[in-house]
Amino acid sequence: MLTDTHTHLYSDAFEADQDEMMQRAIAAGVTRFFIPAIDSATTEAMYQLEQKYPDQVYLMMGLHPTSVKSNYKEELLHIEAQFEKRNFYAVGEIGIDLYWDTSTLDIQQEAFRYQIQLAKKHKLPIVIHCREAFNEVFEVLESEKGEDLFGIFHCFTGSLEQAKQAISYNMKLGIGGVVTFKNGKIDTFLHQIDLKHIVLETDSPYLSPVPFRGKRNESSYLCYVSKKLSDIYQLSEAEIAHITTENSKAVFGI
Structure with a gap:
């Protein structure tokens, strides 16, 4: 059983x-999908997805940083209203x-x-x-740590x-298609990070793993990420799936 901790389905x-894509993912062993929000424009589509797949889909709510515009206070009120x-x-x-x-x-910020x-x-x-903003993100996390x-x-x-600094703030590392890229770099040191700190994700429809790089990503491709981690950690894909799913349960409580 694989868990996709971040996918924009x-x-x-x-x-x-959408239905065919979901069936491919489930057939590939991906049985839990955690869905991030972007802004108020995506809320209804998220709810509709949950209604179609209530046993597999788990929703988040929040405001993506690229959607923080002049109306961001209205967007934050929308989020609070959903909660x-x-x-x-x-x-x-x-x-x-x-x-x-x-x-x-x-x-x-x-x-x-x-x-x-x-x-x-x-x-x-x-x-x-976090994109081109590690120092800025860490500054906020440092002030909020606990x-x-x-x-x-x-x-x-x-x-x-x-990676070590992120972990120090009680963060798991979401690892996706980038780990399969030749220039991704994280594959060169990931073995130095205990697997207990790792969860899997696709970020579908973005960041497809090799051999689909440059094409639309989907949750069924999570198995390619799992296979790469199997090589890195020298564990079976079943062990990678089990450990990373347990890690996701520790974060999300389900």
């Missing part, structure tokens, strides 16, 4: 074949992204802190998006030192 990229209506399994994906826009750093506080209030994990701060550093692509 409600994406328009799956509009034509008043129902339960979620994490606050995510949240964080800081300086690849697309550096001018919004201040409000990205504010939204990040606000949502960390929301996660603490609800005793939930956070799922972090037993009530925990979660997943989604799509981890940093160095060994950054």
Whole structure:
């Protein structure tokens, strides 16, 4: 049994074949799908996906850093309103992204802190998006660290030192297709990280693993990530699946 801890299955990229894609994933052994939010525009699509697959799909709620715009306070109110209506399994994906826009750093930091506080209030994990912003993300985590701060550093692509720092804040490392890339680099040191700190993800429809790099990603491809970790850790794919799924249960509580 594999767990995809981060997959955007409600994406328009799956509009034509969502059901077939889900069946391929389930047939490949992926039985748990954790779904990150982007902003209010994706909320309804997430709910519809959950209604179709109530036994496999687990929703998060949060404001993605690239969606932190001039209306971000309205978006944060939308998130709070969703928490008043129902339960979620994490606050995510949240964080800081300086690849697309550096001018919004201040409000990205504010939204990040606000949502960390929301996660603490609800005793939930956070799922972090970080792109070209390790120092900025770590600065916020340092100020918020404690037993009530925990979660997943989604799509981890940093160095060994950054991996250790992320783990020091009670974060698991979300490992996906990048680990199969020739220039991904994380495969060169991942063996130095205890597997207890690792969870698997696809980030579908993005970041397809080799041999599908450059094409649409989907959750069934998680087996290629698992196979790569099997090579790195010299464990069977069944052991990788079991340990990483148990790690995901420790984070999400289910």
